[in-house]
Amino acid sequence: MTEYTISALYTKYKDFDLVVDSRRLTRPERTLFFALPGERTDGHDFIPELFRSGVRHFVVMENFGARPQVQGELSEEQWAQASLLRVERPLALLQALAAHHRQQFDIPVLAITGSNGKTIVKDWLAQILSRRFNVCASPRSFNSQIGVPLSVWRLRREHQLAVFEAGVSESGEMARLEAIIKPTCGLFTMLGSAHDAGFPDRETKHREKLSLFKGAEWVAVSADDTDSVRLLRMADIHPLTYLGVEGRFLEVDEEAIRIDFPDLPRIYLENAYATAAVAYESGIDKSTLRSEIPKLRPLSNRLEQREGRRGGVVINDSYSNDLSALAAAIDFAVTQNPFEHLTLILGTLQPGSFNQPGTRGRAQMTELEQLLAGRVDRLITVGESYAATDGHLHYPTPEALLAALDELDTSPETILVKGASYERLDRIADALSRKQHQTLLRLDLTALRHNFQVYQRSVDAGMIVMVKASAYGGGSLPVARALAAAGAERLAVAYPDEGRTLREGGLLLPIMVLNAEAATFGRCATDKLEPVVHQARDLRRARAAGLSVHLEIDTGMARLGFQADDLDALINELQNEDYGPTIASVFTHLAAAEDQAHDGFTRGQIETFDAAYARIAAVLPAPPPRHVLNTNGISRFPDFAYEFVRLGIGLYGIGDASKADELRPALRLVTHITRIYDRPSGSSVGYGRRGKLSRQSRIAVLPVGYADGLPRLAGEGRFRVKTVSGTAPTVGSICMDMTTIDVTDLPAVRAGDEVTLFGPNHPIEILAAAAQTIPYEILTGIGPRVHRVYSEE
Numbered sequence: 057m058t059e060y061t062i063s064a065l066y067t068k069y070k071d072f073d074l075v076v077d078s079r080r081l082t083r084p085e086r087t088l089f090f091a092l093p094g095e096r097t098d099g100h101d102f103i104p105e106l107f108r109s110g111v112r113h114f115v116v117m118e119n120f121g122a123r124p125q126v127q128g129e130l131s132e133e134q135w136a137q138a139s140l141l142r143v144e145r146p147l148a149l150l151q152a153l154a155a156h157h158r159q160q161f162d163i164p165v166l167a168i169t170g171s172n173g174k175t176i177v178k179d180w181l182a183q184i185l186s187r188r189f190n191v192c193a194s195p196r197s198f199n200s201q202i203g204v205p206l207s208v209w210r211l212r213r214e215h216q217l218a219v220f221e222a223g224v225s226e227s228g229e230m231a232r233l234e235a236i237i238k239p240t241c242g243l244f245t246m247l248g249s250a251h252d253a254g255f256p257d258r259e260t261k262h263r264e265k266l267s268l269f270k271g272a273e274w275v276a277v278s279a280d281d282t283d284s285v286r287l288l289r290m291a292d293i294h295p296l297t298y299l300g301v302e303g304r305f306l307e308v309d310e311e312a313i314r315i316d317f318p319d320l321p322r323i324y325l326e327n328a329y330a331t332a333a334v335a336y337e338s339g340i341d342k343s344t345l346r347s348e349i350p351k352l353r354p355l356s357n358r359l360e361q362r363e364g365r366r367g368g369v370v371i372n373d374s375y376s377n378d379l380s381a382l383a384a385a386i387d388f389a390v391t392q393n394p395f396e397h398l399t400l401i402l403g404t405l406q407p408g409s410f411n412q413p414g415t416r417g418r419a420q421m422t423e424l425e426q427l428l429a430g431r432v433d434r435l436i437t438v439g440e441s442y443a444a445t446d447g448h449l450h451y452p453t454p455e456a457l458l459a460a461l462d463e464l465d466t467s468p469e470t471i472l473v474k475g476a477s478y479e480r481l482d483r484i485a486d487a488l489s490r491k492q493h494q495t496l497l498r499l500d501l502t503a504l505r506h507n508f509q510v511y512q513r514s515v516d517a518g519m520i521v522m523v524k525a526s527a528y529g530g531g532s533l534p535v536a537r538a539l540a541a542a543g544a545e546r547l548a549v550a551y552p553d554e555g556r557t558l559r560e561g562g563l564l565l566p567i568m569v570l571n572a573e574a575a576t577f578g579r580c581a582t583d584k585l586e587p588v589v590h591q592a593r594d595l596r597r598a599r600a601a602g603l604s605v606h607l608e609i610d611t612g613m614a615r616l617g618f619q620a621d622d623l624d625a626l627i628n629e630l631q632n633e634d635y636g637p638t639i640a641s642v643f644t645h646l647a648a649a650e651d652q653a654h655d656g657f658t659r660g661q662i663e664t665f666d667a668a669y670a671r672i673a674a675v676l677p678a679p680p681p682r683h684v685l686n687t688n689g690i691s692r693f694p695d696f697a698y699e700f701v702r703l704g705i706g707l708y709g710i711g712d713a714s715k716a717d718e719l720r721p722a723l724r725l726v727t728h729i730t731r732i733y734d735r736p737s738g739s740s741v742g743y744g745r746r747g748k749l750s751r752q753s754r755i756a757v758l759p760v761g762y763a764d765g766l767p768r769l770a771g772e773g774r775f776r777v778k779t780v781s782g783t784a785p786t787v788g789s790i791c792m793d794m795t796t797i798d799v800t801d802l803p804a805v806r807a808g809d810e811v812t813l814f815g816p817n818h819p820i821e822i823l824a825a826a827a828q829t830i831p832y833e834i835l836t837g838i839g840p841r842v843h844r845v846y847s848e849e
């Protein structure tokens with residue numbers, strides 16, 4: 057397409073929303089929809105639906121006319137009202153329009169790329185730069201060939217600075233992103249091994265990534281990254297080097313600045329250094345840095361789900377509040393909602409988040425209503441940017457809403473509370489939540505999904521996720537919902553009751569039940585559960601009950617399953633009747649997949665399984681699917697992934713040494729210090745006087761005990777918890793509800809401080825070792841009193 061046509065189209069569509077996802081409509085009549093062919097869905101298929109929602113402008117592929125089955129859904133007359141722009145590649149037009157839009161602005165544009173940390177640094181930068189500038193930032197992790205043009209399209213006259221992230225997986229992609237972003241400065245976070253396959257070699261990949269910064273004035277890189285420094289110099293770009301020192305100092309181009317960085321895991325700390333360096337170079341002064349940098353938090357705490365005081369669910373998201381953050385929060389609430397009803401309590405939306413600059417009042421509400429339509433049942437607005445209009449409840453201040461909560465919150469439902477952080481709508485979320493025991497098990501659903509994908513990518517097999525024992529303590533419904541949405545094909549539980557919980561929670565995937573006695577088959581049928589059977593007799597009963605079943609073969613675990621001498625009876629039974637559709641899978645369980653010392657045994661198990669399976673398959677009309685591998689099996693014996701694998705502990709980023717580098721710890725058990733006091737040398741602490749003090753000591757009390765799952769074996773100094781300023785040993789015995797720790801050596805520790813029992817920077821293995829057990833037992837032992845809090849990045 058020529059420059060001329062792009063500029064003419066730009067003039068026509070510059071005030072339109074560019075949309076590629078039919079669920080993201082906010083102003084149908086001002087929408088230009090790009091029908092992109094995708095792997096699973098084709099944008100063209102959504103055109104009739106979009107037309108009925110009011111969209112009239114579509115960019116389609118040249119050959120679109122040859123798709124009658126889609127066109128057929130609209131009448132001739134309707135098609136005549138639609139404006140169809142036929143192009144060879146709709147994506148190329150989207151990119152060209154965005155590039156043209158970018159050229160209209162003469163402001164600093166910062167581009168971020170690198171293998172890791174792009175999104176977190178971008179979000180942190182947006183947070184800090186907003187103290188001084190009106191910032192336009194990519195939403196979430198919009199960094200792809202599609203995400204970048206959509207991000208750049210958000211640039212508006214009122215913006216003073218922009219921060220965009222860019223990610224590539226193949227040679228040639230960066231040049232297109234460069235042409236759209238045209239950065240004036242940049243940040244390169246790091247070069248990792250992701251997407252190596254898309255490039256001929258490392259150096260080529262490195263150069264390609266840095267080509268984003270063509271024409272930029274400076275690009276921030278870690279001083280340790282000497283390769284990037286060299287390549288940038290060769291390209292005539294100033295490398296702005298930064299180096300953090302122990303979380304206390306930052307050197308930017310050799311100027312040292314004293315900043316207290318927050319206590320973050322190492323990988324996040326590197327991101328915080330990068331954020332501070334770029335913010336400083338972009339004009340944020342030192343005193344602002346000193347006050348803002350310590351507030352940086354991993355954004356996983358952004359979207360939080362808690363139990364409501366009426367038995368419902370309260371989701372709090374007090375991160376930025378623009379339309380796309382709101383859309384993401386609603387997506388999350390809709391997928392996690394176990395109830396019929398969803399209420400949204402909405403604070404002030406950021407200026408500039410509406411597509412028409414200066415949109416106010418009625419037009420703004422319409423845009424919002426379109427986003428909520430069909431997904432949110434009740435809208436309650438808070439703050440002065442809204443008028444008290446008909447059709448929804450409105451409160452001028454958070455205080456006014458707090459005073460009225462009792463009338464509003466009467467039955468269990470999901471309530472999404474969404475405001476910008478300065479409004480402190482978290483007070484409302486707190487008031488709506490069940491009063492909390494101060495010990496929380498935090499599950500980062502983003503990390504959970506990431507880990508799921510690490511395993512999913514590593515084998516060519518369907519994923520069965522093991523959500524038995526309340527998903528290893530994490531909470532079966534939220535875990536199962538998150539993984540069902542991420543692409544899990546089947547679920548597995550230990551007992552029929554656990555399966556029923558999943559069905560009641562609305563999960564529709566096939567559910568395998570490992571331990572279902574024949575007496576429960578009736579209930580299995582009602583709940584559509586698929587029991588595992590271990591005897592020919594049960595097979596007959598399951599068939600009579602109309603159940604699909606899984607056959608477990610015992611190959612060395614010696615626990616459940618058909619043993620070698622049961623096999624003849626099984627084959628006999630299978631031959632006698634038509635069992636074809638009944639057998640949903642055949643599997644075995646490995647006893648020591650994690651341990652190299654037993655690899656001979658493990659291979660023997662697999663051979664035994666193969667032989668048994670061959671006999672079974674021979675008497676069935678079609679060979680049923682097979683599965684053998686648990687977490688460590690997937691990592692260590694991927695050649696035997698067969699049709700399915702069964703993933704458990706690895707979902708939480710633990711228990712699998714071979715993938716430790718790629719996984720993200722998803723669980724954190726945290727509590728708070730309730731009290732601190734001094735005790736003289738020679739005195740004692742706790743039951744049995746087992747905490748003998750040999751010096752003047754400072755003792756802190758934690759509201760967590762063995763009833764919460766902190767094993768008593770971890771007491772008497774055998775375990776150290778992590779405080780904000782270092783680790784501290786337990787002192788004396790762990791009690792049922794409380795634990796004492798010795799903080800004499802940590803004078804900065806205060807009552808109210810958070811304490812981590814295990815988490816990303818304090819591995820669960822430490823606690824497991826102190827208690828002479830394994831992480832599985834620690835996780836599944838965490839008591840029901842401990843609140844589960846779910847977060848999403």
Ligand SMILES: *Cc1c(COP(=O)(O)O)cnc(C)c1O
Pocket residue numbers: 522570645685686687688702703704705706
């Ligand atoms: C629990 C279980 C798994 C999952 O094991 P992980 O080590 O947690 O991955 C797989 N298969 C069976 C039969 C199980 O009981």
